[in-house]
Amino acid sequence: MKITNENIPNHIAVIMDGNGRWAKKKGEKRIFGHKKGVKAVRKLVEEASKLKVSFLTLYAFSTENWDRPENEISTLMNLIVMSLDKELNTIIKNKIQLRTIGDIDKLPPEVKNKLFETIEKTKKNKKLILTIALNYGGKEELTNAIKRISHKVKKNVILPDQVNESIINDHLYTQNLPDVDLLIRTSGEQRISNFLLWKISYAELYFTDVLWPEFNKKDLHQAIINYQNRERRFGKTSEQI
Ligand code: IPE
């Protein structure tokens, strides 16, 4: 089966998992897997852009990942800075706009600065919106939104009865992103791990055993073909579709 160009998911989100296990399989340290994982990201972005995906959102560091060993965290942070540095020209050349979601303030200053620089230099690009989730947690996102809405309610800027889905959306990190159409998770785990809770409410979920560093163009195609063969009913009956 081949991909049909008319039904490319508008927003693909990816839980890139399995770097550590891939490295272990090769008898290497976990960080070796993360480095190879960055290369897989590069290939994914390139292919998603070719396929005219409009939004690609990648889970790079969760609010729970702070519980990992300190040296793994710092190497991951360095890798983020190095990769953004290395890829900046390609990102610009390919008209990709970089965005982030998550509590960016808690990231090390070098990471924050590099992110701000990349966001600023790519903000006018329209070909592909690439969003990196960093220090992102779905529960933290919702808690933060509720807190900010509560303050506005207290100040009478919003009345309690006015709180609706659109107001909640407007207080999320993901406020300017459309709902996710296809969520891919690699490495055989079948869980959400606190990713994008609000925006995946009607996403098609796709799980593959492939470990993230080995995820390639063919795997992306397979995920999209699988998606294209599903019937998205959104609560309606088959006959209504
Ligand atoms: C995903 O790979 C990358 C991050 C969470 C940063 P893991 O590091 O979780 O790899 P496994 O799951 O231990 O194999």
Ligand code: IPE
């Ligand atoms: C989810 O992967 C987070 C990222 C991919 C950044 P984890 O490997 O941290 O998730 P769990 O621990 O398996 O749920």
Ligand code: MG
């Ligand atoms: Mg993992």
